[in-house]
Amino acid sequence: MKKFKYPAIGAICLFILALGIGLNIYYQPHRDVKSAPVFDEFDVDDFTSEFLEYPEKAKEKYLAENGESKIVSMTGTISEIDTNFNSDIVITLKSTKYEVGARFTLMEDQKEKAAELKVGDKTKITGVVSAGAEFDEDFGRYLDAILEQAYF
Amino acid sequence: MKKLASILLLASISAFTFSQGHLTKTAYVSFYSKMEDVKAENFSGTSELNTETGELLFSFAIQSFKFENATMQQHFNEADVMNSKEFPKAKFVGLIINNADVKYTVDSEYPITVKGELTIKDKTNTIETKGMIKVEGGKIYSSATFTLDRFEYGVKGKAQSISQVLDLTVKAEYEKI
Numbered sequence: 619m620k621k622f623k624y625p626a627i628g629a630i631c632l633f634i635l636a637l638g639i640g641l642n643i644y645y646q647p648h649r650d651v652k653s654a655p656v657f658d659e660f661d662v663d664d665f666t667s668e669f670l671e672y673p674e675k676a677k678e679k680y681l682a683e684n685g686e687s688k689i690v691s692m693t694g695t696i697s698e699i700d701t702n703f704n705s706d707i708v709i710t711l712k713s714t715k716y717e718v719g720a721r722f723t724l725m726e727d728q729k730e731k732a733a734e735l736k737v738g739d740k741t742k743i744t745g746v747v748s749a750g751a752e753f754d755e756d757f758g759r760y761l762d763a764i765l766e767q768a769y770f
Numbered sequence: 771m772k773k774l775a776s777i778l779l780l781a782s783i784s785a786f787t788f789s790q791g792h793l794t795k796t797a798y799v800s801f802y803s804k805m806e807d808v809k810a811e812n813f814s815g816t817s818e819l820n821t822e823t824g825e826l827l828f829s830f831a832i833q834s835f836k837f838e839n840a841t842m843q844q845h846f847n848e849a850d851v852m853n854s855k856e857f858p859k860a861k862f863v864g865l866i867i868n869n870a871d872v873k874y875t876v877d878s879e880y881p882i883t884v885k886g887e888l889t890i891k892d893k894t895n896t897i898e899t900k901g902m903i904k905v906e907g908g909k910i911y912s913s914a915t916f917t918l919d920r921f922e923y924g925v926k927g928k929a930q931s932i933s934q935v936l937d938l939t940v941k942a943e944y945e946k947i
Binding site: 645646648649678681682683684685698700702706708721748749750754756757761762764766 | 795796798811813814816818827829831832833834836839840841843844845846847848849854855856858859861863941943
């Protein structure tokens with residue numbers, strides 16, 4: 619009986635370790651966007667033209683396969699301030715070169731800063747790229763780039 | 771003179787058609803899987819409704835879907851599931867079949883039937899669903915709840931922990947353009 623004691627304890631320890639690692643991976647927290655590094659910083663015109671002129675290259679550059687895409691900072695003029703169904707504030711920076719821009723859904727703790735802004739103000743916003751600007755033939759118009767978890 | 775009249779007529783037709791357009795850039799979509807009680811929400815959709823023709827469009831960025839569980843969110847975006855890097859958006863292009871029944875200038879709720887093409891990844895299927903148009907204080911709202919078989923769009927993945935048939939909810943609040 620004794621000869622099974624240590625292997626059994628070892629197997630139990632291994633099982634607990636594997637379970638711990640598994641649970642840790644499964645319940646890992648979401649990426650902390652604010653403390654994650656910013657990939658690049660530019661004007662909204664530059665970002666817009668990258669997606670409109672070289673969409674495949676831009677997708678490859680900014681979008682990640684697991685959805686944790688690049689975090690970028692953009693400077694531009696506010697053309698719209700909106701609120702979504704989650705009561706998040708959504709700010710659009712419009713390109714000066716194209717009939718389109720970039721739309722940022724702000725994090726909840728950014729409301730106070732957002733309240734100080736108005737349409738026409740120039741600002742810098744950082745966010746996670748979700749989709750680039752594009753011309754959609756069904757809509758018959760350009761659709762803005764979409765950035766989530768944005769902050770000033 | 772005839773030419774000028776034609777131009778004016780065309781211009782007035784275009785202005786009339788354009789004025790029937792309603793747009794939102796904050797449309798909502800969620801899906802729910804009963805099997806694991808998993809829900810994902812997206813608050814960043816673009817939708818356009820033409821009240822004259824009943825044309826209804828939705829476009830949603832796949833990477834804007836948020837899950838409570840980070841691992842599930844990552845798995846959802848991966849190549850063998852939504853492949854969001856290659857196909858960043860899902861789109862619906864449809865028509866309100868009974869658009870004539872909706873009085874867009876009278877406050878009320880109007881049941882609608884919508885039929886159109888839903889494209890997810892590189893798969894397009896025709897769907898038909900019931901929904902609602904609500905007119906309130908000059909504002910127009912649309913909503914619909916329906917089911918979607920994810921296998922019809924090639925959304926499989928390795929894990930079979932999510933229901934094959936998902937419950938979807940879509941809603942939008944439009945601004946006149």
